[in-house]
Amino acid sequence: MRSPRPSRAEAGLGSPGAGGGHPELLARELPILADVEEPWGVGFQTWAPEPRAVDQVLEHRPAAVIFSFGDPSPFVDRVHEAGVAVLLQVTDLEEAGQAMDLGADLIVAQGTESGGHGARHGRSTLPFVLVVVDLVAPAPGL
Numbered sequence: 001m002r003s004p005r006p007s008r009a010e011a012g013l014g015s016p017g018a019g020g021g022h023p024e025l026l027a028r029e030l031p032i033l034a035d036v037e038e039p040w041g042v043g044f045q046t047w048a049p050e051p052r053a054v055d056q057v058l059e060h061r062p063a064a065v066i067f068s069f070g071d072p073s074p075f076v077d078r079v080h081e082a083g084v085a086v087l088l089q090v091t092d093l094e095e096a097g098q099a100m101d102l103g104a105d106l107i108v109a110q111g112t113e114s115g116g117h118g119a120r121h122g123r124s125t126l127p128f129v130l131v132v133v134d135l136v137a138p139a140p141g142l
Contacts, residue, residue: 021053
């Protein structure tokens with residue numbers, strides 16, 4: 001027997017990875033997502049997308065855009081101006097401070113257990129999350 005469908009407050013945020021923001025991939029996938037009733041987002045490897053890829057995503061009105069592994073500053077204002085939440089994944093305390101300064105709506109702390117992608121000063125997830133949550137308060141951290 002299937003469990004009942006969660007309410008929006010209980011549901012997760014579906015977020016296909018856009019990687020470098022390949023226009024063909026986005027043109028194929030974004031119209032499908034735009035028809036979904038639940039909130040959704042798109043994740044970018046921050047060092048890779050062209051600004052037009054971010055604009056292509058914003059045309060479809062996601063709930064959030066997620067940036068990981070690089071300097072998100074060229075993209076944050078354009079996402080916020082579109083009324084979309086900015087989620088920034090951070091791998092060290094310097095990136096967490098930058099995420100706060102940029103006005104991230106949610107800061108995601110990634111420890112080395114996920115392969116250490118982008119971690120310059122690698123910390124394990126549990127102690128890293130605790131430090132980041134304290135550092136970024138009152139902004140939400142996860």
